[in-house]
Amino acid sequence: MQQAKQLRSLLVNPGILVAPGAYDAGTAMLVQGAGFPAVYMTGAGVSATYGLPDYGLIGMAEMVAHAREMAGAVKIPLIADADTGYGNELNVTRTVWEYEKAGVAAMHIEDQVSPKRCGHLAGKEVVPREDFLAKISAAVKARRDPDLFIIARTDARAVDGLEEAIARANAALDQGADAVFVEATQSVDEAASVPKRVNGPCLLNMVIGGLTPVMDVKQAEDMGYRIAILPGVVFATMVARTMEALNVLKATGKHPPLPNGMKPEDVFNQFGAKMWDEFRQGFRDRYKALTGRDES
Secondary structure (H helix, E strand, C coil), X not given: CHHHHHHHHHHHCCCCEEEEEECCHHHHHHHHHCCCCXXXXXXXXXXXXXXXXXXXXXXXXXXXXXXXHHHHHCCCCEEEECCCCCCXXXXXXXXXXXXXXXXXXXXXXXXXXXXXCCCCCCCCCECCHHHHHHHHHHHHHHCCCCCCEEEEXXXXXXXXXXXXXXXXXXXXXXXXXXXXXXXXXXXXXXXXXXXXXXXXXXXXXXXXXXXXXXXXXXXXXXXXXXXXXXXXXXXXHHHHHHHHHHHHHHHHCCCCCCHHHCCHXXXXXXXXXXXXXXXXXXXXXXXXXXXXXXXX
8 A cells, every 4th residue: 555655655745646447457557647736536537437427336346446457557656536435434444445455645535426427427315414424424434555545525505505525624633534526516606615625635626627627737726736637538428539530431431640640659659658668678687698599
């Protein structure tokens, strides 16, 4: 669980921690390669890998499998979506154990009724406050590594209003949550009010085209947020650019040019090709040194 300790060390520093979203090991590596200090596992993106919308249609096993692959592919901390915890307090306990074994540094658990849906869509429902707090308490007690970072997410703004969302956030901190995530505030003023009214670290979800009109990390930092996640910066861009390329191919019959003249080796280098080449060359060099033969 070194990544969990690493995340806590990062959050000791002033400023905001930016974690772009990824949906598999390869996209997590792209985030790391771009120089970001952390990566976020987006549930919407993981759902899409199964050909499903973000409607709570995948479960803990699929999410844990993705988390394990992503955490193992990078050295930076992974902040993971854990949806509703996949049941009651007992299910939340097992969810924490499985996410912890997968190597995540942080996880967020929300108060939506299961099956949940994307926080920026209409039609959400939330469980009673006491049920949410029982889940957060269970999550905090379940962790075996005290560095595992538990984030309490509330979607109550859309259902019961901002006052209830703030109340739930503060109550979750009282239950031992390390940070809170008030989802889908509906104006700049609302977003700015959350860190002022919440008695602990706050996470902001930056969804372009979503309900919260804050798309500037510096603005979020000035508001007092400690963590910013951008779930769609890779996933939604991939969908948009892929659709664009496929439409060009269909219309013209020609392979669209890749940005910046990218070649196959440039693509493979994003996923560690140079390291693997050096690894193999090392074995060949040792064989040659031992035998005097070159098997190149």
